[in-house]
Amino acid sequence: MSSAEATTKRHLQRPVSCAVLGAGGYAGGELLRILLAHPQAEVVLAASRSQAGKTIDTAHPNLDSNLRFEDVPPSVAAERAEVVFLALSHGESVAAVREMPKAKIVIDLSGDFRLATAEEYALAYGKKHEAPELIPAFRYGCPELARPGELGGATRIANPGCFATGAALALAPLAAKGLLRGTVVVNGVTGASGSGVTPSAGTHFPARDGNFKAYKVLSHQHEPEIAQTLARVASKGTAALHAPGVKPGFELVFTAHSAPLTRGIHTTATVELPDARSDVLEIYRGYFEKARFVKVREGPIELKGLAGTNKVSIGVATRGRHVVVTSAIDNMGKGAAGQAVQNMNLVLGLDEAAGLGFSGLYP
Amino acid sequence: MSSAEATTKRHLQRPVSCAVLGAGGYAGGELLRILLAHPQAEVVLAASRSQAGKTIDTAHPNLDSNLRFEDVPPSVAAERAEVVFLALSHGESVAAVREMPKAKIVIDLSGDFRLATAEEYALAYGKKHEAPELIPAFRYGCPELARPGELGGATRIANPGCFATGAALALAPLAAKGLLRGTVVVNGVTGASGSGVTPSAGTHFPARDGNFKAYKVLSHQHEPEIAQTLARVASKGTAALHAPGVKPGFELVFTAHSAPLTRGIHTTATVELPDARSDVLEIYRGYFEKARFVKVREGPIELKGLAGTNKVSIGVATRGRHVVVTSAIDNMGKGAAGQAVQNMNLVLGLDEAAGLGFSGLYP
């Protein structure tokens, strides 16, 4: 009996106890929404400093639950729960992880452990990594870009960034075939929920409505994450393991944009192949054959219908040596909470799609 | 006394008589709005088959005018007006131009005369050009990409496409310096007004709201228009003259996207220069030094504030050999009606900015 099978069996008897730190924010709320309806999970802690004492429907009016936010240290979360989700601000996760060395399973939604080295982190985030020694324990949790079973039994997961998820999924099939060379151009477009629950100039309705703009041009912190992921897929066949020093054989130019919508990441990747080829669509279909959340199609895909889901839509178009791949995800779903729960499912040997069955609304 | 000076003097005495064909649509309405407030213009005809007999505020509730739509043939328009604006559907302008050989000045907002040859037209629009012999009389009217005075005295203007305007302005300074090589990637994003006044699946509010998608991937009709314009700027120093056979020294990949907003075209162009250089921003500032509607800046630009104006915002960012240029225009303004009036002003030797002084709203 494999470890995964054993885990599964165990969970047939009792639910997985889950804690969410940073439960008052948008990603935290989405985690609660999914976990509260997850057939094999039980939320034992919704931790939030700012919301402490309030019922969770104060911050998340969509949730009907008697649960109250608590202000407890990470160590308490680790004692109470088998799985601790960190939906904290970038930089706060490092401290939390350090405070709970005995935590069984930690799934971190921040950017703190996504890059393989403290050096890359410093370049991307513009500050020193506070605990480089903790990085190697983390696996990069984009299940579609890992080998089958590879995430099973993991204890520390770095959940990918929203833009990074959309971009890496759009390009991984080409990376795996060694077809990414020269300059690879990726344009990402995000909804306002990606900026979190705290109001700011960029998410002020009068400024966002009817507007569209690029931001952090040539300096977005997800660019090195995307490059690292694709480099690993190309050289190792998996993005799951932090492998310092893996360099991409191409130059990535990623530009982030903000659009007047609430949820979603749309990615447009433009690639010049070494040679013209007619099998690009097949390459994508083959690569994602067993990916239950990914739908590949020729022609247009769209954001509509993905909010609240863990789904990925990928559209492929080819003309001679040029390929334009578009991908669409919900930044709160596959780009954050959905993927985190997918990771939990895989780590514990549960059904990968458990708790992630919502089909989305259209319109 | 130059011809332009003569024209100007003449117009100090009486206003320019203008006719708008297709006046019931969005571009037609925007032309009427600008022309009705233009200090040297007089609208003598608002032609619309579908709205004939109604006052113009029926279709354009923002306009206070006693003018009524009329259903008259193009020849009548040409008799009545010194300048005939064609705000017709793609394909209808050819017929209209053919029917009014004696028209003094025709400014066509459709795609019918934008490409230099019937062959290019057929490739881009997927149908035969009905009057190739009429093409050479047209000048391509993007004033910022023409030589000073070059449009003065022209009698037939092909007004550029909205995406084409945004993209060509974003890249012309590099084209002029011979810096466009290899693959040039352009992503355009449009508001829904670009699809016109007729409701359709793509502009249905429930489908557009909260959505974002690419469309006509690798097959948009503005791609060859952009390539042609930049090729001319590179080889001839102007985009104004239809010069068949001018080929770009680069490969353009243009992807159009639709966003949930009403007005605006945002363009993100990603270019790999032959060599790293630090003077890109200066190149742009120099190129547009005398362009009164263009603002160049380092860093982010945005759509907000441009609706109703003829302005162009351009943002430049450089990293080694890579340049990301973003541009923003109002698709109805600089991308259509505003540019058409700017062209009229130049053709007639009026102040280039006459009637185009609206500063935009923010927010």
Add this chain to the structure above:
Amino acid sequence: MSSAEATTKRHLQRPVSCAVLGAGGYAGGELLRILLAHPQAEVVLAASRSQAGKTIDTAHPNLDSNLRFEDVPPSVAAERAEVVFLALSHGESVAAVREMPKAKIVIDLSGDFRLATAEEYALAYGKKHEAPELIPAFRYGCPELARPGELGGATRIANPGCFATGAALALAPLAAKGLLRGTVVVNGVTGASGSGVTPSAGTHFPARDGNFKAYKVLSHQHEPEIAQTLARVASKGTAALHAPGVKPGFELVFTAHSAPLTRGIHTTATVELPDARSDVLEIYRGYFEKARFVKVREGPIELKGLAGTNKVSIGVATRGRHVVVTSAIDNMGKGAAGQAVQNMNLVLGLDEAAGLGFSGLYP
């Protein structure tokens, strides 16, 4: 053993077979979405003339199902399915009901059978009712306004209108106490999905975005439906039975508005009570004590978070003799498909909330 209990037991063994007529539209798609995930239902027919032959994800990209639309007459639907949902245009349901006299259970989402008499129908819809003899068989299916168990065993259900649902739920507690007198003012605001899947001038994105307006002022067809419902609640203690001739003891003025959003009905009802009273909130809490989908609160409620759910939020504020009650629902959920499935559940003696557990997204 009651009939309802018998039904329930039967369904423990096999799922309820369901057919959706008009399955290509928005309400039809929402019905499919709910029914495909309903633990005790099976969709055996998705009928659509315009989409016949296509898989349902063509019209409803959110749905993953191999089901194909079929173009079959209502009689075939009635043979195949135990429950036939009619998501047809107003006026088409009459014909469908006439064509399937042997249908076991029919739940009609149109306005065809919502009013008690052909006379009221003619006044409200401006045309003759084609089959007045069919009306009496229908019960008006707003479960919260029916007596416990009253809908169990029904065979014909007229599903309430979206505005009518929001307004009647906002005022029923006052109606039941005999507190509605004089003029009762109701303002309803709807999202664009209420206009259906077919693009029109009112749902054209450029026209709807940034806009707000009233429409069908003093002539909306839901006004008599609301008045009838409240009159029955006041005089009969239930809205479920078509009781011709029941007149309200008040004058209703209902104004419909359209807002730039996709889903949702927000209602603001302003009432002048006969006397000042301090127990209005308690009246509401008491009235809806057992209503599982209704949440009553003091102070503001909002649309956000309700999309895709069958929930109702009600906010109550009082000042002297004046009461302002606001309610919020999803027009596609509690205002259409959600309520239809709730009705099915009650008719068949299933758990009222079966298949309606989605908690909504926030944001």
Add this chain to the structure above:
Amino acid sequence: MSSAEATTKRHLQRPVSCAVLGAGGYAGGELLRILLAHPQAEVVLAASRSQAGKTIDTAHPNLDSNLRFEDVPPSVAAERAEVVFLALSHGESVAAVREMPKAKIVIDLSGDFRLATAEEYALAYGKKHEAPELIPAFRYGCPELARPGELGGATRIANPGCFATGAALALAPLAAKGLLRGTVVVNGVTGASGSGVTPSAGTHFPARDGNFKAYKVLSHQHEPEIAQTLARVASKGTAALHAPGVKPGFELVFTAHSAPLTRGIHTTATVELPDARSDVLEIYRGYFEKARFVKVREGPIELKGLAGTNKVSIGVATRGRHVVVTSAIDNMGKGAAGQAVQNMNLVLGLDEAAGLGFSGLYP
């Protein structure tokens, strides 16, 4: 020669010097936009504490001007400018007015001087008025509700609230005829710009997008302002003069709502007349016959097309004794900066519409 004529003549020679305090906010920016293009005005000061030293296009990217924000006390503004506009937060205007007793003309856009007495102010705003002695000098500046010429020569203007403007204009014709009795119900809907430039929970894009809600139910500070205005129109024939103790002969119930749009106030007023009458539309047309910014029509009006204008659209519908009046304005235009400039024009004897000619965009 009347004083107004004298003023006009004087201004033919030199422009009116204007100062804007609070110039960094939305209302301040809109004032700058209008005044910079006003043919008879000159902006001599844009005062802002937070933006001091920056050019005005930093806060208002739509404006092309070399003007810089300055941080100067109100007394300096009064010395430099003939007209001082106060676009300050509620409560700050009192202090500013106190600090510049010698100011020639002050136009205050806050709520500080809109109510006739300190008692009413305390009730509406929940705090003590800091300078009741200053109130009587102010005239209430809603030109359409003042007598011809009444505002000419005024030195202190309280510019009406945005909701108050929309509501008072919708009901004044009935008030003037003595037709408002019993309960009068007004529902107002606002865009997010009304909350100002500072981001907050209510204007956070993810929370506002797709949402609609009432707020400050039965406690909005504009309710007494509307009641006061209509009471004065009914009893005095003008709203311009602060007349303490004028009580309305009706009870107003005003409910404010927030909608997912940037600009606009839509008002729906529902009135029960003493008797049925068929001349309501004529009453409105007569009342506003000479109001250059008001358009009265039977049937629907809308917000679209009003952004940036000083226009008012009023729609009238009648059924028996019930009247539903809808009105639409731009909250930043007629609801704030536009009306303030209209007031300046009238005070100085300029053309009422000077600088207010922008016709709006559609779509």
